[in-house]
Amino acid sequence: MLDSYEHVIEAAVFIAEQMTATAPQLRVLGTSREPLHVAGEHVYLLKTLESPPDAARLAVNEALRHPAVELFMERAIAARGDFALSDDSAPVAAQICERLDGIALAIELAASRVDAFGVHQLLNLLDNRFSTLAQGRRTAPERQKTLLATLDWSHQLLPDTERVVPRRLGIFPGVFSLGSAAAVAQDENLAYASDRCGREPGGKVDAVGERRSDAVRYRLLDTTRDYARRKLADPGELDMV
Template sequence: MMAFASPLAAGSVGDQGSSDGLHFGPFRLSRAERRLERDGKLVPLGGRALDVLFALVERSGQVVSKDELTRVVWPGVIVEEGNLRFHIVALRKALGDSAQDGRYLATVAGRGYCFTATAAPTPDAPSATTAMQVPHLPLRTRRIIGIDATVVDARRELLARRFLTLVGPPGIGKTTLAVKLGHDLLEYFPDGVAFVELGALSGNALVPAATAAAAGHSLPADHRLEHLLGIFRDRKMLLILDSCEHVIDYVADLAEKLFSSLPELSILATSRESLRAEGEHVFRLFPLACPPPTLPPSSEAALCYSAVEFFVDRVQANQLGFQLSDEDTPLVGEICRKLDGIPLALELAAGRVPAYGIKQTAALLDGHFRLLWEGRRAAPPRLQTLSAALDWSYELLNEPERAVLRRISIFVGYFTLDAAIAVASFGDSDSHSVVRILANLVSKSLVALHETSQGVRYRLLDTTRVYGLSKIEATDEARAVAYNHARFSYAAGG
């Protein structure tokens, strides 16, 4: 996921003189005066704390990393992280926040801090108003490969339906597609596109303020629905709600009410499962196309498959001059198949090629190493490794769902519902609960369903299977699962 562009032009906080400034709640902030006021009275703050506040307010609704804040506030100086924490504490005290219930400053674990309100310009400063009306989308920093037809279909459905949720497994590119659609459809939404990065929020309480901030507004303390409706009323806008899964019940209710009340508003959500909201249409994303094992060892033929094209593009980003040879083509095809054409997995594997080469990278995929390979530093923590991406989904499951996912990870390739029941039904999981939970895991994009002439078959993506095996090894279930699997295979003549 990419960082927001600042919704405020550089230096827009109070640059025009003492009459300028930005307001949020009872506060007024002026960069020109280097002053924070509450109800017209000066709030005493040190210079460094003010600099931290300016940096956060100018990127309202965005997560600003600790490293970035340190570079802005102490340019060219090496300081300890405790210095930044000291000034954050001072800001919370000045703003009346607490670390647990921050109305203005949110701590995003492992990433940094976020100013969750929007500082609105004063009425007598119309020159700043334009910059606040349409906050920017995340930047498109990379070439998008292999999803041209998907973009066309999703664009058509969103314009026709007004409420679309992009659904798919971890790392498949839901946010990437949402950002592209936002940019491509700007001409259809004269009042702009508001992008809400829900993945950075720690709970439901921050969702309304972040949604308002994405549209260039702040909310009063009670966060009533009427205030949000007022912000979006009569505005032909696209609201993008990104990474909904951890606040899905709240977001489903909010999106349903916004959609039914505001006929000019379109909503695009991304989630690992559907919102199940009234008016929602689900658009499922599928992996990139991988070459079959029978493909002749021709780099030209392999590059016709989007997974190979994507992988080579990412290797070239890490190793200038890399060219796919006919000799390496079968190994690259194997890498793409083992990673099921999932863009995040391919990107992380491509990042290992400069260190290990193609052959060794392919060999390492047979172990748990792939789960720990690191990606872009600026990516959200949940997308920096495959393990973190799967941890995010695993932790959102209840314990019975986790148990079934662990147990069915013993299957290599496709398996039937009867096989899942035979292997996973023990302990607290009976056959009826396994049937219900398997359906839940399909809806949460953790198990793939395939309809064949022989009936329905299920399958875990290979990386998910490896992750599940690593989880079951840490429990006392491994022997029982292996026994049930062997007994079912013997009875089935396998």
């Protein structure tokens, strides 16, 4: 099993090909957002955990049919043994899961804060999710102790071009087209960064392409968008974009 290998992908490709060539019955499982692009590879997309689409009038038993709420409930009980969802709090828990895009780590971090804030206040605090979800397990890897640390870890592994594109796409509040993405992402600095990364001029399209849907529309998860906007403000690009 090769876990989160995107920062050493060339070595991962070499290892996977050498092992499977030497032992044809061997199977290699890779967990990453970056495919190996080798012969015989099969890519499976793992979606985020499902949250109730309409949480306004949701009873407890209905909420718990959704994996995101089930995980929230399990982790909240672990943090506070007497925690229980009611028909009043179940819709709020479902909204928390939806606001966190069904991201398992974010849901776990949120559930661990139920003891301090309760579900209603916790939902309100998600307007500043990176400050609220800043207390993970002490024994967790550094990159999984907070939501911000997780995104920072991924962001720092990106080449220059792929850092520029997602932060500029953070200005879109919802879905957008590839043409719109290119319009806000492209400038002389980006072209220069593309050249430095050894990409062709079309490389900026590759940096966006992982957000593709069947309808050829794109969107960032709310959590990713919030992070992108934080990064967009850092270089002073916000007004220009």
